[in-house]
Amino acid sequence: MPKQGKKLADAVKQVDNNVLYEPVDALELVKKVAPAKFDETVEAVVRLGVDPRHADQQVRGAVVLPHGTGKTRKxxxxxxxxxxxxxxxxxxxxxxxxxxxxxxxxxxxxxxxxxxxxxxxxxxxxxxxxxxxxxxxxxxxxxxxxxxxxxxxxxxxxAGKIEYRVDKAGIIHAPIGKVSFSVEKLSDNLRTLVEQLIRVKPAAAKGTYIKGIYVSSTMGPGIKVNSQKVTA
Known part of the structure; x- marks a missing residue:
């Protein structure tokens, strides 16, 4: 699939890895550079300052996204x-x-x-x-x-409830909608997810809790988000 590889390469060129994008700008870019022909899922990747090896630093639960995920779940x-x-x-x-x-x-x-x-x-x-x-x-x-x-x-x-669970590397992966969603809806869903993660912060977690947030489409490159602006 060389054609798909070229599309992804073109998408990567449009993303500056040295920039912390404002949430709205990051989501606009996700929509713009999504390389696939299908309606890709938009995913948020949140790096947490926890050590999942300890039971008191596990982060797991569920949250209802205000605009759902764009997928009908059975x-x-x-x-x-x-x-x-x-x-x-x-x-x-x-x-x-x-x-x-x-x-x-x-x-x-x-x-x-x-x-x-x-x-x-x-x-x-x-x-x-x-x-x-x-x-x-x-x-x-x-x-x-x-x-x-x-x-x-x-x-x-x-209505759009998703489950989240921190992996061994201290990272949460969660869908926040589809590329066809408006930036406003994706932004609302991202904010709801991050606010929920902050609410369930383990008491044992020390130092910076939200260490980094990335957004991407299924086939697209990851884009760094200014995490402080997500819930602002």
Whole structure:
């Protein structure tokens, strides 16, 4: 794919790595230099001043982006009885219990983006740990996906809720929209994400917490953002 390589090279030339771009300017540039023909996802990369090797410096959770991600996410809810009915009425794409667990175990079925479970179902869902865990699909109380309030859980995912988790290098990767989004919407989503990360700052984290922010499209180059201006 030499043509794509040339497009990326052209995009890279338009980005000055020595500049800390204002958030709006950075997002305008992301849109301008996105090299692919499809509607690329815009991603934020936030480098945090934490040491993820320590349990008290883990950063993990979820946040509802005001303008969503531009992607319709399919939700599976593990529930029974009234809670199963509630999940269906809330707009869940799939609802089930033992039948769904068996389907995932025997058929490798994974046609969903987010799994929600009522707390009483976690004993059953736990059997899927080795399948769902590595794919980031395991329901978790920290991200609000283990709850009896299935209506809220489903609606938040549909409204644009994303999960975030610091990796081994102390970095958060999160989608904040699509290249087709306006700069204003991307800026709102970026600010919401960063404000959330600041809210959940671990007490054990010392020194500078937000060490750096980059934005990029799926196929485009990373662009440094002036992190102090994101929440200003």
């Amino acid at each position: 939700v599976l809810v593990f529930a029974k009885g009234d809670k199963a009915k509630e999940a269906e009425e809330a707009g869940a794409d799939f609802v089930g219990a033992e039948d769904v667990v068996e389907r995932i175990q025997k058929e490798g079925w994974l046609e969903f983006d987010v799994a929600v479970a009522t707390p009483d179902m976690m004993g059953l869902v736990g059997r899927l740990g080795k399948i769902l865990g590595p794919r980031g699909l395991m329901p978790n109380p920290k991200t609000g996906t283990v709850t009896f309030d299935v209506t809220r859980a489903v609606q938040e995912v549909k």
